[in-house]
Amino acid sequence: MDFGAVRARAQSPPGLRLGPGAEFDVIRAMVGDDTELPADVIVGPGDDCAVLESGDSPWAVTVDMSIEGVHFRRAWLEPYEIGWRSAVAALSDLAAVAAEPVALLVSLALSREDARAGTGPALQKGIAEAGASVGARIVGGDIACSPGPLTLDLVAIGRVRRPVLRDGGYPADELWVTGTLGGAGAAVAAWESGCKPSAAHRQAFARPEPRVKEAQWLAGTGRVRALIDISDGLAGDAGHIAAASGCRALLSEALVPVAEGVEGVAGGVAEAPLFAVSAGEDYELCLAAEAGALEPLREEFQARFQVPLTRVGRLDKGEGVVLEREGIGTISLAGGFSHFEGERG
Amino acid sequence: MDFGAVRARAQSPPGLRLGPGAEFDVIRAMVGDDTELPADVIVGPGDDCAVLESGDSPWAVTVDMSIEGVHFRRAWLEPYEIGWRSAVAALSDLAAVAAEPVALLVSLALSREDARAGTGPALQKGIAEAGASVGARIVGGDIACSPGPLTLDLVAIGRVRRPVLRDGGYPADELWVTGTLGGAGAAVAAWESGCKPSAAHRQAFARPEPRVKEAQWLAGTGRVRALIDISDGLAGDAGHIAAASGCRALLSEALVPVAEGVEGVAGGVAEAPLFAVSAGEDYELCLAAEAGALEPLREEFQARFQVPLTRVGRLDKGEGVVLEREGIGTISLAGGFSHFEGERG
Numbered sequence: 001m002d003f004g005a006v007r008a009r010a011q012s013p014p015g016l017r018l019g020p021g022a023e024f025d026v027i028r029a030m031v032g033d034d035t036e037l038p039a040d041v042i043v044g045p046g047d048d049c050a051v052l053e054s055g056d057s058p059w060a061v062t063v064d065m066s067i068e069g070v071h072f073r074r075a076w077l078e079p080y081e082i083g084w085r086s087a088v089a090a091l092s093d094l095a096a097v098a099a100e101p102v103a104l105l106v107s108l109a110l111s112r113e114d115a116r117a118g119t120g121p122a123l124q125k126g127i128a129e130a131g132a133s134v135g136a137r138i139v140g141g142d143i144a145c146s147p148g149p150l151t152l153d154l155v156a157i158g159r160v161r162r163p164v165l166r167d168g169g170y171p172a173d174e175l176w177v178t179g180t181l182g183g184a185g186a187a188v189a190a191w192e193s194g195c196k197p198s199a200a201h202r203q204a205f206a207r208p209e210p211r212v213k214e215a216q217w218l219a220g221t222g223r224v225r226a227l228i229d230i231s232d233g234l235a236g237d238a239g240h241i242a243a244a245s246g247c248r249a250l251l252s253e254a255l256v257p258v259a260e261g262v263e264g265v266a267g268g269v270a271e272a273p274l275f276a277v278s279a280g281e282d283y284e285l286c287l288a289a290e291a292g293a294l295e296p297l298r299e300e301f302q303a304r305f306q307v308p309l310t311r312v313g314r315l316d317k318g319e320g321v322v323l324e325r326e327g328i329g330t331i332s333l334a335g336g337f338s339h340f341e342g343e344r345g
Numbered sequence: 346m347d348f349g350a351v352r353a354r355a356q357s358p359p360g361l362r363l364g365p366g367a368e369f370d371v372i373r374a375m376v377g378d379d380t381e382l383p384a385d386v387i388v389g390p391g392d393d394c395a396v397l398e399s400g401d402s403p404w405a406v407t408v409d410m411s412i413e414g415v416h417f418r419r420a421w422l423e424p425y426e427i428g429w430r431s432a433v434a435a436l437s438d439l440a441a442v443a444a445e446p447v448a449l450l451v452s453l454a455l456s457r458e459d460a461r462a463g464t465g466p467a468l469q470k471g472i473a474e475a476g477a478s479v480g481a482r483i484v485g486g487d488i489a490c491s492p493g494p495l496t497l498d499l500v501a502i503g504r505v506r507r508p509v510l511r512d513g514g515y516p517a518d519e520l521w522v523t524g525t526l527g528g529a530g531a532a533v534a535a536w537e538s539g540c541k542p543s544a545a546h547r548q549a550f551a552r553p554e555p556r557v558k559e560a561q562w563l564a565g566t567g568r569v570r571a572l573i574d575i576s577d578g579l580a581g582d583a584g585h586i587a588a589a590s591g592c593r594a595l596l597s598e599a600l601v602p603v604a605e606g607v608e609g610v611a612g613g614v615a616e617a618p619l620f621a622v623s624a625g626e627d628y629e630l631c632l633a634a635e636a637g638a639l640e641p642l643r644e645e646f647q648a649r650f651q652v653p654l655t656r657v658g659r660l661d662k663g664e665g666v667v668l669e670r671e672g673i674g675t676i677s678l679a680g681g682f683s684h685f686e687g688e689r690g
Contacts, residue, residue, distance in 0.1 A: 036482075037482065037484065038447050038448060038480075038481075038482055038484070040447060040504070041447065041448055041482075041484050044448075044482075044484040044485065045483070045484060045485055047485075049485070050448060050450060050484040050485040050502075052399075052404055052447075052448070052502065053399075054397075054398075054399035054400065054404065055399065055400050059397055059399065059404055061406065061450065061485075061500065061502065062450075062485065063408075063450045063452045063485070063486060063487050063498065063500050064452075064487050065452045065453075065454060065487050065489050065496075065498060067454055067489060067491050067493060067496075068493075069491075069492065069493065070454070070489055070490070070491045070492075070493070071489070102383050102385060102386065102397075103383060103386055103389075103395060103397070105395060105406065105407070105408045105500075107408045107409075107410045107452075107498045108410075109410060109412055109415070109496065135383075136383075137381075137382065137383055137386075137389075138390070139382065139383070139386050139389040139390060139395040140389065140390055140392075140394070140395040140406075140407065140408070141408060142408050142409050142410050142498075144410050144412060144415055144416070145415070146412045146414075146415045146494070147414065147415075148412060148413075148414065148415070148493045148494040148496070149491070149493040151410075151412075151454065151493070151496055153408065153410060153452045153487075153498040155406065155408050155450075155500050157395075157397065157406065159385070
């Protein structure tokens, strides 16, 4: 999104496992060339969480920053919702490796005016309740008085017996997503056009649900080979699975589970799927599974969680991400959204 | 410091264990009333790190935010030094529980201009080298493009068999500090007066050394009852040990190991100790030990680490922090620095 909500994780070895894009070049430069891990770090740069050795139940740790004016605006959200959404951003990274949330640390840069106005406790309530919704508690943090934008950085900590990473996909695997896509992005697009989003789209942005239990259940079936959350947009994040797995991702436009009403901001029904896979902001999951492996579980999943589970495409030999438009051909999404260029690549 | 470098950790149960001050009121409101911990979290709000169960070698996790214009200014530091100092701020929290650093996660809000100018890799080099100096590697993070101030939030992760907390002090225990105090604060005071700090003071601010090995060695003697780092100033942080231990802290002005040259910015030799205990910015340690227990180890410590170890006062019954000025009486430091009031309490 042009308002800059795309974020990327500095967790990839250089040139290897992240999709293309200017922001990932920044990350590649940041991470450097040396990818050797400490002995008791099981997963390092290149996935949604770092994973720390701890007997038969390792710890997963992730961090996710939310900045006023970049990831949200005050005019859009109440402080409670800012806290909720910021916490979900980090908790979703735990879901993305199938970890079970335990704890949150909260870093907060708050203005003097916000401190006086009681914004801190309202943020805290949103953070604490988002954590509690999936079993995590606030166990520490850092607070600073800053004249700059309201900034929340959430550390989410969870346990994970067998993390599901981005790199387990194979050519011919199917790609699946949870939920519907584009609702949260439609709310942002509406706000940015000076309009009021629909109640459902606003809810999708303001009160997302991290797919924690869904991820654990799916991982527990043993049928998920690769997993990621798609808060940066399905196009870009399927690209990370593809890059990490040494494959190309093919998304079928006709299969994309577009959230209701997205066509209104996407420029029509025909453009809604492209909007939905590009917009980001949805804390849903994308997973790779062997062809035919997940279909028998789809109805049980949907009945259990009241969340759609939809096949959206497949992995193939090659690299990059393409959207297959029926009867027309393919649209390359390889560049994805370029955070540090400020325009789509 | 008026430039706001004081930070405080949201890690205390309400009303119980943090020293007084407006910023700690914000924290108390943030943390809320419910102090129950998850089953596998050994240490939660109220200390320098959260500690996670992991067999006989638990994990310590902490987070520390550094914001341009609040904790540092561009005019003062090179990007490498900004990275170094930000990492040390988090690593020092590991030292403060006697943990052994293993890993860092880096959250970074970077402007488009900084990304183009290569500031990211320079910050990364400083962070990576500060980590490597004490055995920690970057294993992940989050990066966002932000028009706001350059912001680094460092998650430091380490292992700690037996964390030394803030609450182990008893009345009549001695209070000790590592290193000399006031040098980094003197650099800030010089910059804020439009002067150039001395090379030594600049170095103290720009390239602090986290007292990681010192803390582990001291904890290994079994003689340290309470431990904290004093980046917020000895006065305030000794106040946290006192509050957590249910005691009063008495600091003896004549004993304070004032860094060389501090009198120049403190308003004279007589005022230098008060400046040194109040200024903050030093990543040194304060510890409580039974009377007489540490003196026999002092010379060995100093020979081993080339760092002074100095008795500066004691704990007593009561509450708060006082500075004993010989022949005059005591100065109450109970209010400490009030981050959210912007003036000394």
